[in-house]
Amino acid sequence: KCPPTVFSGIQPTGIPHIGNYLGAIKNWVHMQNTHQRVLFCIVDLHSVTLPQNPNALRQSIFDTAACLLACGIDPDKAILFQQSDVPQHSELCWAFTCLTTLPRIQSLPQWKEKSEKYAKDINVGLMTYPILQAADILLYKGTEVPVGEDQIPHVELAQDLARIFNYRFGEFFPKASAVIPKSARIKSLRTPTSKMSKSEIDVKSRIDLTDSPEVIRGKIKKAVTDFTPEIFYDPDNRPGISNLMDIHAAFTGLSSDEITEQNKLKNTVGYKSEVADIVTQYLTPIREKVLRLREQPEYVQQILDRGAERAGDIAQENWMQIRKLMGF
Numbered sequence: 001k002c003p004p005t006v007f008s009g010i011q012p013t014g015i016p017h018i019g020n021y022l023g024a025i026k027n028w029v030h031m032q033n034t035h036q037r038v039l040f041c042i043v044d045l046h047s048v049t050l051p052q053n054p055n056a057l058r059q060s061i062f063d064t065a066a067c068l069l070a071c072g073i074d075p076d077k078a079i080l081f082q083q084s085d086v087p088q089h090s091e092l093c094w095a096f097t098c099l100t101t102l103p104r105i106q107s108l109p110q111w112k113e114k115s116e117k118y119a120k121d122i123n124v125g126l127m128t129y130p131i132l133q134a135a136d137i138l139l140y141k142g143t144e145v146p147v148g149e150d151q152i153p154h155v156e157l158a159q160d161l162a163r164i165f166n167y168r169f170g171e172f173f174p175k176a177s178a179v180i181p182k183s184a185r186i187k188s189l190r191t192p193t194s195k196m197s198k199s200e201i202d203v204k205s206r207i208d209l210t211d212s213p214e215v216i217r218g219k220i221k222k223a224v225t226d227f228t229p230e231i232f233y234d235p236d237n238r239p240g241i242s243n244l245m246d247i248h249a250a251f252t253g254l255s256s257d258e259i260t261e262q263n264k265l266k267n268t269v270g271y272k273s274e275v276a277d278i279v280t281q282y283l284t285p286i287r288e289k290v291l292r293l294r295e296q297p298e299y300v301q302q303i304l305d306r307g308a309e310r311a312g313d314i315a316q317e318n319w320m321q322i323r324k325l326m327g328f
C-alpha cells in the first residue's frame with residue numbers, strides 16, 4: 001500500500017569524494033529516473049555529532065548541494081533538501097528514541113568502533129544518530145535506500161523500528177530495504193584497509209569531486225601500495241593496488257581480469273598514471289559544473305528551498321498521522 005519511495009542522505013562534512021560518488025551518488029542519479037518519488041537529503045543534523053565549525057558547515061552544505069547537482073541530481077526528478085529545514089526529522093527521531101532499547105543501539109558496529117575511538121568524550125548524539133537515520137527514512141515512508149554497505153546495520157534498525165511501531169500503534173510504516181551498489185567499497189588511499197571517508201584527517205586519503213587534475217595525479221602517485229611491481233588483483237594481500245583497480249573498474253565498467261590483462265606490461269608507477277588519467281577524465285566535467293554553481297549561490301539555494309517545501313509537505317502529513325496513532 002506504500003508506493004515505492006527512494007530516500008538517501010549524505011553528511012555535509014566536506015566535499016563529497018569518489019567513495020561517496022561510486023558508493024551512493026551514482027546510484028542516486030540512476031534511481032531518480034526509475035522511480036516516481038525520490039528524496040535526497042543533506043543530513044546536517046548528523047554532521048554535528050562531531051565538533052563542527054559553523055562557517056565550515058555552511059560551506060559544506062552548499063558544496064554538497066553543488067556536487068550533487070553537478071553529478072546529475074535533477075531537482076525536477078528528485079527532491080533535494082537540507083534535513084534541518086524539515087523539523088519533523090527531529091520529532092520522529094524522539095518518538096523512535098523511546099522505542100529503541102539501549103542494548104539494541106549498543107550492538108551496532110559503528111557504535112562499537114566510535115565508542116572505542118572517543119572513549120569517555122563521546123557525546124550521546126554519536127550513539128543515537130542511527131535512530132535519527134531511521135526517522136529520516138521512515139518520515140517519508142521510504143522503501144528503497146541506496147547506500148554504501150557500511151550502512152546496512154542502520155537500515156536494519158529502521159526495519160526493526162517500523163516493525164515495533166506498527167505492532168504497538170497500527171500498521172503505518174513500510175519495510176525499508178538497502179539498495180547496495182555492485183562495485184566494491186572504495187578504500188582510503190593512505191590506509192587501504194579502511195574506507196575512504198570525509199572524516200579521515202589526511203586529505204591525501206581521498207579524492208574529492210572538485211580536485212584538479214594535478215591534485216588527483218599527486219594523490220594517486222602517493223597512494224600506499226606494496227613492493228610488488230606487477231599489476232594483479234588480490235584485495236586481501238595487496239589492498240593498495242587492488243583499491244586502485246576497484247576505482248578503475250568502477251569508473252570504466254571493466255572487470256578486474258580485464259584490467260589485469262590490459263596492464264600486465266605496466267609497473268605500479270605506470271599503472272598509477274593510467275588510473276589518474278581515468279579518474280581525471282571522469283571528474284573534469286563534474287568539477288567544472290561545481291565551479292560554475294559556485295558562481296550562482298542563489299540558484300542552488302532556490303533549489304534547496306523548493307526541496308524543503310516539497311519534503312516538508314510529505315513530512316507534515318505523515319507526522320500528523322503518526323501523532324494520532326501514538327495518542328498526542
Ligand code: ADP
Pocket residue numbers: 009010011012013019020021022023024146147148149150151184185186187195196197198199
Ligand atoms: P563519509 O563517510 O565520507 O562521511 P557519508 O557518511 O556522508 O560519507 O556517506 C554518504 C554515502 O556515501 C553513504 O551512502 C555511504 O555508505 C557512502 N560511502 C561513504 N564512504 C564510502 C566509501 N568509501 N565507499 C563507498 N561508499 C561510501
Ligand code: NA
Pocket residue numbers: 011197199
Ligand atoms: Na561518515
